[in-house]
Amino acid sequence: MMEAHPLYKKNTGHDAASLHNWKESLVSEPYRSYLYSYPHKTAYGELEKRIELSELWSAEPAETFFLYMHIPFCGARCGFCNLFTLPDKRQSVHEQYVDALERQARQWAPYVGHKPFARFAIGGGTPTLLEPQLLERLFHIAGEAMGLDEQQASISVETSPETVTRERLRILKDHYVDRVSMGIQSFVEQEAAAIYRPQRPLEVERALDLLKSQQFPVLNLDLIYGLPGQTIESWMYSLGRALSYEPEEIFLYPLYTREHTIVKPEDIRRDGGGTDNRMMCYLAAREHLLSQGYTQYSMRRFAKADVSLAKTILPYGCQEEGMVGLGCGARSYTRNVHYASRYGVSRSATESIIADYVAAERYDRADYGFILDVPEQKRRFILKALLHREGLALGAYEERFGSRVMEDYPELHLLPDTGLAEMDAESLRLTDEGIAYSDAIGDWFISPEVRKRMEGYVLA
Structure with missing residues (x-):
């Protein structure tokens, strides 16, 4: 004992x-x-009193801020996903949303522009689902409306295999993007299909070849273990295929099942003894990654320690606040208040929340969140x-x-x-x-x- x-x-x-x-x-x-x-986003709720953004941000002690833009659109909702995202490829819908995001940015700039941004991330959804001219516009909003200096901020963008094109990657290169993150989840087509992800290995490899040719400082790849029908052997096969592209960073996620996800708890693969194999997958992958020279920084994140960027980045502490979240579904963090738009997963709820965001004229008050x-x-x-x-x-x-x-x-x-x-x-x-x-x-x-x-x- x-x-x-x-x-x-x-x-x-x-x-x-x-x-x-x-x-x-x-x-x-x-x-x-x-x-x-x-606290978790499901702890958020209606604030008793609306709070003016000038009150929230004027006394924020963080020396630098983190700017985040949320693009809540994707090609299809994966079976494990409970993020705030809507399967919608219509350019007209995307244009209306970016218009609203720019209105929000210009209204927020007077309240958050007094500190420099050390980090800028565009996530979703799939930001690179946007047509090139709209993707380009996001960087102009960050620079012209919010005052982002691309030469002193670490910049990260999420993508997916089917949206990787040479024109979109040129835009990312032109705006000094340091890190491109792509969710692959599995190199086995049957496993991808089991989580309702319409993805073929050849499409993944095409995207990876194109990404590698652009030589971004950091390429991050996401994989998921515990998929329906997945074995230890097929999991390690996917990990090996990912490592063959020598990513500077790799995130390994266990399969989670949550309310409103298509994949259910009973779908997670169990071995012959009736036990969950996710921990075995994690331990096997961890051992292999360490043997390949990666350093483990958290349960999910493994990275090469010798990555260098071509620019000097302003410091930002992960325990600090100062997160400025633009877009429907983005969260903002000050020391005392975390706030966001409403959260939903079902198609009807997500459509309704996005419609309210696009129709809004003012974004300068926080009315939904958590007071710490x-x-x-x-x-x-x-x-x-x-x-x-x-x-x-x-x-x-x-x-x-x-x-x-x-x-x-x-x-x-x-x-x-x-x-x-x-x-x-x-x-x-x-x-x-x-x-x-x-x-x-x-x-x-x-x-x-x-x-x-x-x-x-x-x-x-």
């Missing part, structure tokens, strides 16, 4: 047996939810650091909040006490085992108040 950490035992009275039971309950559901930010009190700011600070390889710097927490994290949250001692983390005088870091269970750890640390709001959320 494990020996309890003295301070934790002193504070809580838990013994080794209870620690063992706690860990077992945690790791028994390793893929509870993907908590890439905190100091305890919620602390949890966000902890989770944004802990779920990454660098871990939580104890001194940084104390400097920000004026208290000690292990005294504020003694339950965090459960992590080193059970081998899921290591703690020294400077930091609390997840072990390799802890990183493997990041989803469960993130879900465990959600506050009761946020969890209650998430459980009460009705997704349309």
